Amino acid sequence: MKTAELFVSCLENEGVEYIFGIPGEENLDVMDALLESSIRFVTTRHEQGAAFMADVYGRLTGRAGVCLATLGPGATNLITGFADANMDRAPIVAIAGQGATTRMHKESHQVLDLVNLFGPVSRYSAQVRVPEIVPEIVRKAFKAAQAEKPGGSFVELPENVAGAEMAAKTPLKVQAPKAPVAPQQKIEQAARLIDGARYPLVMAGNGVIRGGACEQLVRFAEHLNLPVATTFMAKGAIPASHPRSLGAVGLQARDYVACGFDRADVIVCVGYDMVEYHPQLWHPSRDKQILHIDMTPAEVDEHYILACGVIGELGASLDGIAALARPQVQDHAGTLRETIVQELRAHRADRAFPIKPQKIIWDLRQVLAPEDIVISDVGAHKMWMARMYQAERPNTCLISNGFSAMGIGVPGAIAAKLVHPERTVLTVTGDAGFMMNSQEIETALRIATPMVILIWNDSRYGLIRWHQLRRFGRDSHIDFTNPDFVRYAESFGARGYRVGAADELIPVIEQAIADDTVVVIDCPVDYSENMRFTERMGNLVCPI
Ligand SMILES: Cc1ncc(C[n+]2csc(CCOP(=O)(O)OP(=O)(O)O)c2C)c(N)n1
Numbered sequence: 113m114k115t116a117e118l119f120v121s122c123l124e125n126e127g128v129e130y131i132f133g134i135p136g137e138e139n140l141d142v143m144d145a146l147l148e149s150s151i152r153f154v155t156t157r158h159e160q161g162a163a164f165m166a167d168v169y170g171r172l173t174g175r176a177g178v179c180l181a182t183l184g185p186g187a188t189n190l191i192t193g194f195a196d197a198n199m200d201r202a203p204i205v206a207i208a209g210q211g212a213t214t215r216m217h218k219e220s221h222q223v224l225d226l227v228n229l230f231g232p233v234s235r236y237s238a239q240v241r242v243p244e245i246v247p248e249i250v251r252k253a254f255k256a257a258q259a260e261k262p263g264g265s266f267v268e269l270p271e272n273v274a275g276a277e278m279a280a281k282t283p284l285k286v287q288a289p290k291a292p293v294a295p296q297q298k299i300e301q302a303a304r305l306i307d308g309a310r311y312p313l314v315m316a317g318n319g320v321i322r323g324g325a326c327e328q329l330v331r332f333a334e335h336l337n338l339p340v341a342t343t344f345m346a347k348g349a350i351p352a353s354h355p356r357s358l359g360a361v362g363l364q365a366r367d368y369v370a371c372g373f374d375r376a377d378v379i380v381c382v383g384y385d386m387v388e389y390h391p392q393l394w395h396p397s398r399d400k401q402i403l404h405i406d407m408t409p410a411e412v413d414e415h416y417i418l419a420c421g422v423i424g425e426l427g428a429s430l431d432g433i434a435a436l437a438r439p440q441v442q443d444h445a446g447t448l449r450e451t452i453v454q455e456l457r458a459h460r461a462d463r464a465f466p467i468k469p470q471k472i473i474w475d476l477r478q479v480l481a482p483e484d485i486v487i488s489d490v491g492a493h494k495m496w497m498a499r500m501y502q503a504e505r506p507n508t509c510l511i512s513n514g515f516s517a518m519g520i521g522v523p524g525a526i527a528a529k530l531v532h533p534e535r536t537v538l539t540v541t542g543d544a545g546f547m548m549n550s551q552e553i554e555t556a557l558r559i560a561t562p563m564v565i566l567i568w569n570d571s572r573y574g575l576i577r578w579h580q581l582r583r584f585g586r587d588s589h590i591d592f593t594n595p596d597f598v599r600y601a602e603s604f605g606a607r608g609y610r611v612g613a614a615d616e617l618i619p620v621i622e623q624a625i626a627d628d629t630v631v632v633i634d635c636p637v638d639y640s641e642n643m644r645f646t647e648r649m650g651n652l653v654c655p656i
Protein backbone atom coordinates (compact mmCIF):
# COMPACT_ATOMS: atom_id res chain seq x y z
CA MET A 113 0.00 0.00 0.00
CA LYS A 114 0.98 3.63 -0.36
CA THR A 115 1.79 5.54 2.83
CA ALA A 116 -0.82 8.20 1.95
CA GLU A 117 -3.49 5.45 1.85
CA LEU A 118 -2.54 4.25 5.31
CA PHE A 119 -2.58 7.86 6.50
CA VAL A 120 -6.13 8.35 5.20
CA SER A 121 -7.33 5.07 6.68
CA CYS A 122 -5.90 6.16 10.05
CA LEU A 123 -7.95 9.38 9.78
CA GLU A 124 -11.09 7.35 9.00
CA ASN A 125 -10.31 5.18 12.00
CA GLU A 126 -10.40 8.33 14.16
CA GLY A 127 -13.93 9.03 12.96
CA VAL A 128 -12.95 12.01 10.79
CA GLU A 129 -15.96 13.18 8.76
CA TYR A 130 -14.54 16.31 7.15
CA ILE A 131 -11.18 17.72 6.21
CA PHE A 132 -11.16 21.45 5.50
CA GLY A 133 -8.37 22.77 3.36
CA ILE A 134 -6.52 23.60 0.20
CA PRO A 135 -4.40 21.01 -1.55
CA GLY A 136 -0.93 21.72 -2.89
CA GLU A 137 1.77 20.03 -4.86
CA GLU A 138 3.26 18.33 -1.82
CA ASN A 139 0.09 16.53 -0.76
CA LEU A 140 -1.02 15.12 -4.11
CA ASP A 141 -0.85 11.54 -2.81
CA VAL A 142 -3.05 12.29 0.22
CA MET A 143 -5.58 14.12 -1.96
CA ASP A 144 -5.71 11.21 -4.36
CA ALA A 145 -6.12 8.67 -1.55
CA LEU A 146 -9.05 10.72 -0.21
CA LEU A 147 -11.01 9.90 -3.36
CA GLU A 148 -11.35 6.32 -2.06
CA SER A 149 -12.34 7.46 1.41
CA SER A 150 -15.55 8.15 3.34
CA ILE A 151 -14.06 11.47 4.47
CA ARG A 152 -15.54 14.53 2.82
CA PHE A 153 -13.00 17.12 1.75
CA VAL A 154 -14.22 20.71 1.96
CA THR A 155 -12.16 22.84 -0.38
CA THR A 156 -11.84 26.31 1.08
CA ARG A 157 -10.67 29.66 -0.32
CA HIS A 158 -8.04 30.39 2.32
CA GLU A 159 -6.27 28.04 4.71
CA GLN A 160 -7.21 30.34 7.58
CA GLY A 161 -10.86 29.69 6.74
CA ALA A 162 -10.15 25.95 6.83
CA ALA A 163 -8.52 26.19 10.25
CA PHE A 164 -11.43 28.18 11.69
CA MET A 165 -13.87 25.60 10.29
CA ALA A 166 -11.91 22.83 12.01
CA ASP A 167 -11.79 24.97 15.17
CA VAL A 168 -15.58 25.37 15.35
CA TYR A 169 -16.18 21.74 14.35
CA GLY A 170 -14.01 20.80 17.36
CA ARG A 171 -15.86 23.19 19.70
CA LEU A 172 -19.23 21.75 18.76
CA THR A 173 -18.44 18.05 18.60
CA GLY A 174 -15.61 17.57 21.10
CA ARG A 175 -13.84 15.61 18.35
CA ALA A 176 -10.86 17.08 16.55
CA GLY A 177 -11.65 19.17 13.52
CA VAL A 178 -9.16 18.50 10.76
CA CYS A 179 -7.61 21.00 8.37
CA LEU A 180 -5.07 20.49 5.62
CA ALA A 181 -2.64 22.66 3.71
CA THR A 182 0.41 22.37 1.60
CA LEU A 183 3.88 23.20 2.93
CA GLY A 184 5.30 26.72 3.45
CA PRO A 185 2.72 29.44 2.73
CA GLY A 186 -0.22 27.04 2.93
CA ALA A 187 0.83 25.90 6.39
CA THR A 188 1.61 29.41 7.66
CA ASN A 189 -1.87 30.48 6.54
CA LEU A 190 -3.33 27.82 8.86
CA ILE A 191 -1.68 29.22 11.95
CA THR A 192 -4.17 31.88 13.11
CA GLY A 193 -7.20 29.59 13.07
CA PHE A 194 -5.14 26.73 14.48
CA ALA A 195 -3.82 28.87 17.34
CA ASP A 196 -7.35 30.06 18.01
CA ALA A 197 -8.51 26.49 18.51
CA ASN A 198 -5.49 25.65 20.62
CA MET A 199 -5.89 28.57 22.98
CA ASP A 200 -9.68 28.25 23.13
CA ARG A 201 -9.23 24.58 24.03
CA ALA A 202 -10.94 23.20 20.93
CA PRO A 203 -9.54 19.95 19.56
CA ILE A 204 -7.93 20.40 16.14
CA VAL A 205 -5.53 18.44 13.95
CA ALA A 206 -3.66 20.23 11.16
CA ILE A 207 -2.01 18.29 8.39
CA ALA A 208 0.53 19.87 6.08
CA GLY A 209 2.56 18.62 3.17
CA GLN A 210 6.31 19.02 3.30
CA GLY A 211 9.21 18.90 0.87
CA ALA A 212 10.92 15.54 0.42
CA THR A 213 13.20 14.43 3.26
CA THR A 214 16.05 14.55 0.72
CA ARG A 215 15.85 18.36 0.59
CA MET A 216 14.82 19.34 4.08
CA HIS A 217 18.38 19.79 5.32
CA LYS A 218 19.06 22.74 2.99
CA GLU A 219 17.59 25.95 1.62
CA SER A 220 14.83 24.72 -0.57
CA HIS A 221 11.73 26.04 -2.36
CA GLN A 222 8.88 26.69 0.15
CA VAL A 223 10.48 24.55 2.85
CA LEU A 224 10.06 25.89 6.37
CA ASP A 225 10.62 24.10 9.66
CA LEU A 226 6.90 23.64 10.26
CA VAL A 227 7.22 21.27 13.21
CA ASN A 228 8.98 24.01 15.13
CA LEU A 229 6.77 26.76 13.76
CA PHE A 230 3.67 25.01 15.11
CA GLY A 231 5.42 23.99 18.34
CA PRO A 232 4.38 26.97 20.49
CA VAL A 233 0.75 26.85 19.32
CA SER A 234 0.18 23.12 19.69
CA ARG A 235 0.11 20.25 22.16
CA TYR A 236 1.89 17.95 19.74
CA SER A 237 3.83 18.67 16.57
CA ALA A 238 5.52 15.93 14.55
CA GLN A 239 6.85 14.86 11.19
CA VAL A 240 6.15 11.49 9.64
CA ARG A 241 9.76 10.56 8.92
CA VAL A 242 9.16 6.99 7.80
CA PRO A 243 5.99 5.21 6.62
CA GLU A 244 5.83 2.66 9.47
CA ILE A 245 5.09 5.24 12.13
CA VAL A 246 1.94 6.65 10.49
CA PRO A 247 -0.52 4.76 12.78
CA GLU A 248 1.29 5.89 15.93
CA ILE A 249 1.64 9.51 14.82
CA VAL A 250 -2.01 9.86 13.79
CA ARG A 251 -3.25 8.19 16.98
CA LYS A 252 -0.98 10.31 19.12
CA ALA A 253 -2.07 13.49 17.32
CA PHE A 254 -5.76 12.82 17.97
CA LYS A 255 -5.20 11.63 21.50
CA ALA A 256 -3.26 14.80 22.35
CA ALA A 257 -5.76 17.10 20.62
CA GLN A 258 -8.77 15.52 22.32
CA ALA A 259 -7.31 15.20 25.81
CA GLU A 260 -8.59 17.56 28.52
CA LYS A 261 -7.69 20.33 28.00
CA PRO A 262 -8.07 19.91 24.27
CA GLY A 263 -5.92 21.76 21.76
CA GLY A 264 -3.96 21.49 18.57
CA SER A 265 -1.86 18.76 17.00
CA PHE A 266 0.21 19.32 13.89
CA VAL A 267 1.41 16.59 11.54
CA GLU A 268 3.55 17.09 8.46
CA LEU A 269 3.90 14.48 5.79
CA PRO A 270 6.91 14.90 3.47
CA GLU A 271 5.98 14.25 -0.15
CA ASN A 272 8.38 11.36 -0.67
CA VAL A 273 7.08 9.61 2.47
CA ALA A 274 3.45 10.13 1.40
CA GLY A 275 4.16 8.59 -1.99
CA ALA A 276 6.27 5.69 -0.70
CA GLU A 277 5.06 2.11 -1.10
CA MET A 278 5.06 0.16 2.16
CA ALA A 279 4.07 -3.20 3.60
CA ALA A 280 0.38 -3.02 4.58
CA LYS A 281 -0.37 -1.81 8.11
CA THR A 282 -3.59 -1.05 9.96
CA PRO A 283 -4.59 1.86 12.19
CA LEU A 284 -4.32 1.56 15.97
CA LYS A 285 -7.32 1.04 18.20
CA VAL A 286 -8.83 4.35 19.34
CA GLN A 287 -8.73 4.63 23.11
CA ALA A 288 -9.65 7.62 25.21
CA PRO A 289 -8.86 7.92 28.91
CA LYS A 290 -11.82 8.35 31.23
CA ALA A 291 -11.37 11.06 33.80
CA PRO A 292 -11.02 9.61 37.31
CA VAL A 293 -13.42 10.62 40.05
CA ALA A 294 -12.06 13.17 42.53
CA PRO A 295 -10.99 11.87 45.96
CA GLN A 296 -13.87 11.87 48.50
CA GLN A 297 -11.76 13.78 51.01
CA LYS A 298 -11.52 16.67 48.51
CA ILE A 299 -15.28 16.60 47.90
CA GLU A 300 -15.84 16.84 51.66
CA GLN A 301 -13.34 19.67 52.02
CA ALA A 302 -15.10 21.57 49.20
CA ALA A 303 -18.50 21.07 50.82
CA ARG A 304 -17.19 22.43 54.14
CA LEU A 305 -15.77 25.48 52.36
CA ILE A 306 -19.16 26.25 50.82
CA ASP A 307 -20.87 25.66 54.19
CA GLY A 308 -18.64 28.25 55.79
CA ALA A 309 -19.24 30.89 53.12
CA ARG A 310 -21.42 33.93 53.60
CA TYR A 311 -21.59 35.03 49.97
CA PRO A 312 -20.49 32.13 47.78
CA LEU A 313 -20.54 32.62 44.02
CA VAL A 314 -19.98 30.14 41.19
CA MET A 315 -18.03 30.99 38.05
CA ALA A 316 -18.44 28.44 35.27
CA GLY A 317 -15.96 28.24 32.41
CA ASN A 318 -15.93 26.48 29.07
CA GLY A 319 -14.68 23.28 30.75
CA VAL A 320 -18.25 22.71 31.99
CA ILE A 321 -19.49 22.56 28.40
CA ARG A 322 -16.53 20.46 27.22
CA GLY A 323 -17.01 18.10 30.15
CA GLY A 324 -20.73 17.66 29.46
CA ALA A 325 -21.52 18.82 33.00
CA CYS A 326 -24.10 21.56 32.34
CA GLU A 327 -26.98 19.59 33.85
CA GLN A 328 -24.95 18.86 36.96
CA LEU A 329 -23.98 22.52 37.20
CA VAL A 330 -27.62 23.60 37.15
CA ARG A 331 -28.53 20.94 39.72
CA PHE A 332 -25.63 22.06 41.90
CA ALA A 333 -26.77 25.71 41.74
CA GLU A 334 -30.42 24.82 42.36
CA HIS A 335 -29.75 22.47 45.22
CA LEU A 336 -27.29 24.73 47.02
CA ASN A 337 -29.09 27.94 46.05
CA LEU A 338 -25.92 29.46 44.56
CA PRO A 339 -25.64 32.23 41.97
CA VAL A 340 -23.73 31.28 38.80
CA ALA A 341 -21.81 33.62 36.51
CA THR A 342 -20.36 32.18 33.33
CA THR A 343 -17.39 33.23 31.26
CA PHE A 344 -18.07 34.33 27.68
CA MET A 345 -17.11 30.86 26.51
CA ALA A 346 -19.48 29.16 28.92
CA LYS A 347 -22.58 31.07 27.88
CA GLY A 348 -25.57 28.75 28.03
CA ALA A 349 -23.91 26.34 30.51
CA ILE A 350 -26.78 27.49 32.73
CA PRO A 351 -29.79 28.95 30.88
CA ALA A 352 -29.66 32.75 30.87
CA SER A 353 -33.28 32.75 32.03
CA HIS A 354 -32.55 30.52 35.03
CA PRO A 355 -33.19 32.29 38.34
CA ARG A 356 -29.71 31.32 39.59
CA SER A 357 -27.96 32.73 36.49
CA LEU A 358 -26.02 35.97 36.94
CA GLY A 359 -25.08 36.30 33.28
CA ALA A 360 -21.67 36.40 31.64
CA VAL A 361 -18.47 37.90 33.00
CA GLY A 362 -15.34 38.80 31.13
CA LEU A 363 -15.30 42.49 30.32
CA GLN A 364 -12.08 44.18 31.27
CA ALA A 365 -14.20 47.04 32.51
CA ARG A 366 -16.46 46.70 35.50
CA ASP A 367 -19.98 45.45 35.05
CA TYR A 368 -22.90 44.65 37.30
CA VAL A 369 -21.70 41.08 37.72
CA ALA A 370 -18.44 42.44 39.14
CA CYS A 371 -20.50 43.59 42.12
CA GLY A 372 -21.24 39.94 42.85
CA PHE A 373 -17.53 39.16 42.76
CA ASP A 374 -16.66 42.08 45.03
CA ARG A 375 -18.99 40.85 47.70
CA ALA A 376 -18.24 37.13 47.41
CA ASP A 377 -16.06 35.49 50.04
CA VAL A 378 -15.85 32.07 48.35
CA ILE A 379 -15.63 31.78 44.58
CA VAL A 380 -16.37 28.35 43.20
CA CYS A 381 -14.61 28.06 39.81
CA VAL A 382 -15.98 25.19 37.77
CA GLY A 383 -14.28 24.17 34.50
CA TYR A 384 -12.68 27.60 34.57
CA ASP A 385 -9.56 28.41 32.59
CA MET A 386 -7.74 31.66 33.10
CA VAL A 387 -7.24 32.28 29.37
CA GLU A 388 -10.97 33.00 29.35
CA TYR A 389 -10.90 35.74 32.00
CA HIS A 390 -7.79 36.63 33.89
CA PRO A 391 -8.10 36.26 37.70
CA GLN A 392 -6.44 39.63 38.23
CA LEU A 393 -9.57 41.20 36.73
CA TRP A 394 -12.04 39.54 39.07
CA HIS A 395 -9.81 38.99 42.08
CA PRO A 396 -7.56 42.05 42.44
CA SER A 397 -7.93 41.97 46.23
CA ARG A 398 -6.53 38.41 46.49
CA ASP A 399 -8.47 37.93 49.72
CA LYS A 400 -11.16 35.51 48.62
CA GLN A 401 -11.20 31.77 49.07
CA ILE A 402 -11.07 29.94 45.74
CA LEU A 403 -12.52 26.52 45.20
CA HIS A 404 -11.24 25.04 41.92
CA ILE A 405 -13.38 22.24 40.49
CA ASP A 406 -11.99 20.95 37.22
CA MET A 407 -10.58 17.96 35.38
CA THR A 408 -7.06 19.38 35.54
CA PRO A 409 -5.05 21.13 38.25
CA ALA A 410 -5.12 24.93 38.41
CA GLU A 411 -2.65 27.11 36.55
CA VAL A 412 -0.27 29.06 38.78
CA ASP A 413 -1.19 32.69 39.27
CA GLU A 414 -0.73 35.05 42.19
CA HIS A 415 -4.41 35.95 41.95
CA TYR A 416 -5.51 32.33 41.88
CA ILE A 417 -4.27 30.71 45.07
CA LEU A 418 -6.61 27.86 46.01
CA ALA A 419 -8.35 27.14 49.26
CA CYS A 420 -9.26 23.77 47.80
CA GLY A 421 -8.86 21.96 44.45
CA VAL A 422 -11.20 19.16 43.39
CA ILE A 423 -9.72 17.42 40.38
CA GLY A 424 -11.71 14.75 38.61
CA GLU A 425 -14.74 14.10 36.45
CA LEU A 426 -16.71 17.33 36.69
CA GLY A 427 -20.27 16.07 36.86
CA ALA A 428 -19.41 13.61 39.63
CA SER A 429 -17.59 16.32 41.62
CA LEU A 430 -20.56 18.69 41.38
CA ASP A 431 -23.08 16.02 42.36
CA GLY A 432 -20.81 14.85 45.19
CA ILE A 433 -20.38 18.32 46.66
CA ALA A 434 -24.09 19.16 46.23
CA ALA A 435 -25.00 16.06 48.22
CA LEU A 436 -22.80 17.09 51.17
CA ALA A 437 -22.94 20.89 51.38
CA ARG A 438 -25.72 22.83 53.09
CA PRO A 439 -27.97 24.89 50.82
CA GLN A 440 -27.59 28.67 51.23
CA VAL A 441 -30.56 30.19 52.94
CA GLN A 442 -30.53 33.49 51.11
CA ASP A 443 -30.66 34.18 47.39
CA HIS A 444 -27.95 36.72 46.55
CA ALA A 445 -28.32 36.67 42.79
CA GLY A 446 -31.60 37.89 41.43
CA THR A 447 -31.07 41.62 41.27
CA LEU A 448 -27.85 41.47 39.25
CA ARG A 449 -29.24 39.42 36.40
CA GLU A 450 -32.42 41.45 36.37
CA THR A 451 -30.40 44.63 35.96
CA ILE A 452 -28.87 43.42 32.70
CA VAL A 453 -32.17 42.08 31.39
CA GLN A 454 -33.80 45.42 32.24
CA GLU A 455 -31.08 47.18 30.30
CA LEU A 456 -31.82 45.03 27.25
CA ARG A 457 -35.54 45.43 27.62
CA ALA A 458 -35.20 49.20 27.87
CA HIS A 459 -34.12 49.33 24.22
CA ARG A 460 -36.56 46.85 22.76
CA ALA A 461 -38.72 49.52 21.18
CA ASP A 462 -35.84 51.91 20.45
CA ARG A 463 -36.38 53.30 16.96
CA ALA A 464 -33.09 55.19 16.72
CA PHE A 465 -31.01 54.65 13.60
CA PRO A 466 -28.20 53.56 13.26
CA ILE A 467 -29.36 50.84 15.61
CA LYS A 468 -28.09 50.51 19.17
CA PRO A 469 -26.24 47.28 20.07
CA GLN A 470 -28.80 46.48 22.80
CA LYS A 471 -31.66 46.69 20.31
CA ILE A 472 -29.89 44.47 17.75
CA ILE A 473 -29.33 41.84 20.43
CA TRP A 474 -32.90 42.06 21.70
CA ASP A 475 -34.25 41.58 18.16
CA LEU A 476 -31.87 38.73 17.46
CA ARG A 477 -33.08 36.87 20.52
CA GLN A 478 -36.70 37.36 19.46
CA VAL A 479 -36.06 35.76 16.07
CA LEU A 480 -33.72 32.88 16.96
CA ALA A 481 -34.93 29.67 18.59
CA PRO A 482 -33.17 28.45 21.76
CA GLU A 483 -31.23 25.77 19.88
CA ASP A 484 -30.13 28.04 17.02
CA ILE A 485 -26.44 28.92 16.91
CA VAL A 486 -24.89 32.38 16.93
CA ILE A 487 -21.18 32.75 16.28
CA SER A 488 -19.67 36.05 17.19
CA ASP A 489 -16.61 37.43 15.49
CA VAL A 490 -14.20 39.60 17.51
CA GLY A 491 -14.68 43.31 18.14
CA ALA A 492 -16.99 45.68 19.99
CA HIS A 493 -19.94 43.60 18.77
CA LYS A 494 -18.46 40.60 20.64
CA MET A 495 -18.37 42.54 23.90
CA TRP A 496 -22.04 43.41 23.54
CA MET A 497 -23.02 39.90 22.50
CA ALA A 498 -21.00 38.26 25.26
CA ARG A 499 -22.49 40.50 27.88
CA MET A 500 -26.09 40.62 26.72
CA TYR A 501 -27.10 37.78 24.41
CA GLN A 502 -29.29 35.48 26.45
CA ALA A 503 -28.05 31.96 25.62
CA GLU A 504 -30.36 29.26 26.89
CA ARG A 505 -28.28 26.23 25.93
CA PRO A 506 -24.59 25.36 25.81
CA ASN A 507 -22.76 25.92 22.53
CA THR A 508 -25.49 28.14 21.10
CA CYS A 509 -23.43 31.33 21.40
CA LEU A 510 -19.88 30.65 20.28
CA ILE A 511 -17.26 33.20 21.22
CA SER A 512 -13.53 33.07 20.74
CA ASN A 513 -12.18 34.47 23.98
CA GLY A 514 -8.92 32.66 24.51
CA PHE A 515 -7.10 33.76 21.37
CA SER A 516 -9.87 36.15 20.24
CA ALA A 517 -8.99 36.06 16.55
CA MET A 518 -10.99 38.20 14.15
CA GLY A 519 -12.23 36.32 11.11
CA ILE A 520 -13.74 33.27 12.82
CA GLY A 521 -17.35 34.23 12.07
CA VAL A 522 -17.99 33.28 8.46
CA PRO A 523 -15.91 30.07 8.30
CA GLY A 524 -17.09 29.10 11.78
CA ALA A 525 -20.70 29.31 10.64
CA ILE A 526 -19.97 26.88 7.80
CA ALA A 527 -18.69 24.29 10.26
CA ALA A 528 -21.61 24.88 12.63
CA LYS A 529 -24.08 24.30 9.82
CA LEU A 530 -22.30 21.08 8.81
CA VAL A 531 -22.54 19.83 12.40
CA HIS A 532 -26.14 21.01 12.94
CA PRO A 533 -27.85 21.25 9.53
CA GLU A 534 -31.28 21.39 11.18
CA ARG A 535 -30.56 24.60 13.11
CA THR A 536 -30.35 28.20 11.96
CA VAL A 537 -26.77 29.46 12.10
CA LEU A 538 -26.11 33.17 12.28
CA THR A 539 -22.85 35.06 12.45
CA VAL A 540 -22.64 38.38 14.23
CA THR A 541 -19.60 40.14 12.84
CA GLY A 542 -17.92 43.49 12.56
CA ASP A 543 -17.36 44.95 9.12
CA ALA A 544 -13.60 44.40 9.51
CA GLY A 545 -13.72 40.81 10.74
CA PHE A 546 -16.19 39.98 8.00
CA MET A 547 -13.76 41.11 5.31
CA MET A 548 -10.99 38.96 6.79
CA ASN A 549 -12.63 35.72 5.66
CA SER A 550 -15.56 36.76 3.47
CA GLN A 551 -14.07 34.72 0.63
CA GLU A 552 -15.58 31.66 2.34
CA ILE A 553 -19.04 32.81 1.21
CA GLU A 554 -18.16 31.03 -2.01
CA THR A 555 -17.35 27.84 -0.06
CA ALA A 556 -20.65 28.08 1.84
CA LEU A 557 -22.64 28.43 -1.36
CA ARG A 558 -20.75 25.62 -3.10
CA ILE A 559 -21.27 23.13 -0.27
CA ALA A 560 -24.78 24.44 0.47
CA THR A 561 -24.49 25.54 4.09
CA PRO A 562 -27.09 28.31 4.50
CA MET A 563 -26.25 30.98 7.04
CA VAL A 564 -27.08 34.54 7.97
CA ILE A 565 -24.19 36.97 8.27
CA LEU A 566 -25.23 40.01 10.29
CA ILE A 567 -22.64 42.75 9.82
CA TRP A 568 -22.55 45.52 12.43
CA ASN A 569 -21.42 48.28 10.13
CA ASP A 570 -19.50 51.21 11.65
CA SER A 571 -16.77 51.59 8.97
CA ARG A 572 -14.23 51.28 11.74
CA TYR A 573 -12.22 48.97 13.91
CA GLY A 574 -14.83 49.77 16.53
CA LEU A 575 -13.38 48.02 19.56
CA ILE A 576 -9.99 49.64 19.11
CA ARG A 577 -11.63 53.05 18.80
CA TRP A 578 -13.50 52.33 22.03
CA HIS A 579 -10.22 51.61 23.83
CA GLN A 580 -8.56 54.70 22.31
CA LEU A 581 -11.38 56.98 23.39
CA ARG A 582 -11.28 55.54 26.86
CA ARG A 583 -7.52 55.93 27.21
CA PHE A 584 -6.73 59.08 25.22
CA GLY A 585 -10.03 60.76 24.40
CA ARG A 586 -9.28 60.61 20.67
CA ASP A 587 -8.94 57.93 18.01
CA SER A 588 -6.06 56.94 15.80
CA HIS A 589 -6.04 55.10 12.42
CA ILE A 590 -9.18 53.07 12.78
CA ASP A 591 -11.35 54.33 9.88
CA PHE A 592 -11.90 52.51 6.61
CA THR A 593 -14.36 52.36 3.74
CA ASN A 594 -16.51 49.34 3.11
CA PRO A 595 -17.61 47.83 -0.17
CA ASP A 596 -21.32 47.79 -0.92
CA PHE A 597 -22.05 44.66 1.13
CA VAL A 598 -25.32 43.92 -0.68
CA ARG A 599 -23.73 43.95 -4.11
CA TYR A 600 -20.68 42.15 -2.73
CA ALA A 601 -22.92 39.32 -1.48
CA GLU A 602 -24.85 39.23 -4.75
CA SER A 603 -21.64 38.97 -6.76
CA PHE A 604 -21.04 35.59 -5.07
CA GLY A 605 -24.59 34.46 -5.81
CA ALA A 606 -25.60 35.04 -2.18
CA ARG A 607 -28.36 37.42 -1.06
CA GLY A 608 -27.79 40.79 0.51
CA TYR A 609 -30.04 43.14 2.49
CA ARG A 610 -29.42 46.54 3.95
CA VAL A 611 -31.25 47.59 7.10
CA GLY A 612 -32.52 51.15 6.70
CA ALA A 613 -34.53 51.62 9.89
CA ALA A 614 -34.68 50.05 13.35
CA ASP A 615 -38.02 48.36 12.78
CA GLU A 616 -36.73 46.68 9.62
CA LEU A 617 -34.25 44.50 11.47
CA ILE A 618 -36.59 41.73 12.65
CA PRO A 619 -38.36 41.29 9.29
CA VAL A 620 -35.01 41.32 7.47
CA ILE A 621 -33.52 38.61 9.72
CA GLU A 622 -36.70 36.55 9.37
CA GLN A 623 -36.53 36.91 5.60
CA ALA A 624 -32.84 35.96 5.61
CA ILE A 625 -33.56 32.77 7.55
CA ALA A 626 -36.46 31.93 5.22
CA ASP A 627 -34.23 32.46 2.17
CA ASP A 628 -32.32 29.35 3.24
CA THR A 629 -29.11 30.34 1.50
CA VAL A 630 -26.11 32.47 2.38
CA VAL A 631 -27.44 35.92 3.27
CA VAL A 632 -25.47 39.01 4.20
CA ILE A 633 -27.24 41.72 6.21
CA ASP A 634 -25.63 45.15 6.35
CA CYS A 635 -26.79 46.66 9.64
CA PRO A 636 -25.55 50.14 10.60
CA VAL A 637 -24.74 50.21 14.31
CA ASP A 638 -24.61 53.13 16.72
CA TYR A 639 -21.36 52.65 18.63
CA SER A 640 -21.74 55.89 20.56
CA GLU A 641 -23.31 53.43 23.02
CA ASN A 642 -19.79 52.09 23.69
CA MET A 643 -18.56 55.15 25.53
CA ARG A 644 -21.95 55.65 27.13
CA PHE A 645 -21.54 52.16 28.59
CA THR A 646 -18.01 52.96 29.78
CA GLU A 647 -19.26 56.08 31.54
CA ARG A 648 -22.13 54.21 33.13
CA MET A 649 -19.81 51.52 34.44
CA GLY A 650 -17.32 54.13 35.64
CA ASN A 651 -20.03 55.48 37.92
CA LEU A 652 -21.36 52.06 38.75
CA VAL A 653 -23.42 51.81 41.88
CA CYS A 654 -23.85 48.15 42.73
CA PRO A 655 -27.49 47.06 42.59
CA ILE A 656 -27.01 44.76 45.60
C1 LIG B 1 -6.75 38.77 13.59
C2 LIG B 1 -6.88 39.91 14.56
N1 LIG B 1 -6.34 41.10 14.26
C3 LIG B 1 -6.46 42.14 15.12
C4 LIG B 1 -7.13 41.98 16.30
C5 LIG B 1 -7.27 43.15 17.28
N2 LIG B 1 -8.66 43.65 17.19
C6 LIG B 1 -9.60 43.22 18.08
S1 LIG B 1 -11.10 43.83 17.73
C7 LIG B 1 -10.54 44.72 16.44
C8 LIG B 1 -11.49 45.58 15.62
C9 LIG B 1 -12.60 44.78 15.03
O1 LIG B 1 -13.29 45.57 14.09
P1 LIG B 1 -14.66 45.07 13.47
O2 LIG B 1 -14.52 43.69 12.96
O3 LIG B 1 -15.16 46.08 12.52
O4 LIG B 1 -15.61 44.99 14.75
P2 LIG B 1 -16.14 46.20 15.67
O5 LIG B 1 -15.14 46.37 16.78
O6 LIG B 1 -16.22 47.43 14.80
O7 LIG B 1 -17.46 45.73 16.17
C10 LIG B 1 -9.16 44.53 16.26
C11 LIG B 1 -8.36 45.18 15.20
C12 LIG B 1 -7.66 40.69 16.59
N3 LIG B 1 -8.30 40.42 17.72
N4 LIG B 1 -7.54 39.69 15.69
Ligand SMILES: [Mg+2]
Nearest residue numbers: 542543572574
Ligand atom coordinates in the same frame (compact mmCIF):
# COMPACT_ATOMS: atom_id res chain seq x y z
MG1 LIG C 1 -16.36 47.72 12.71
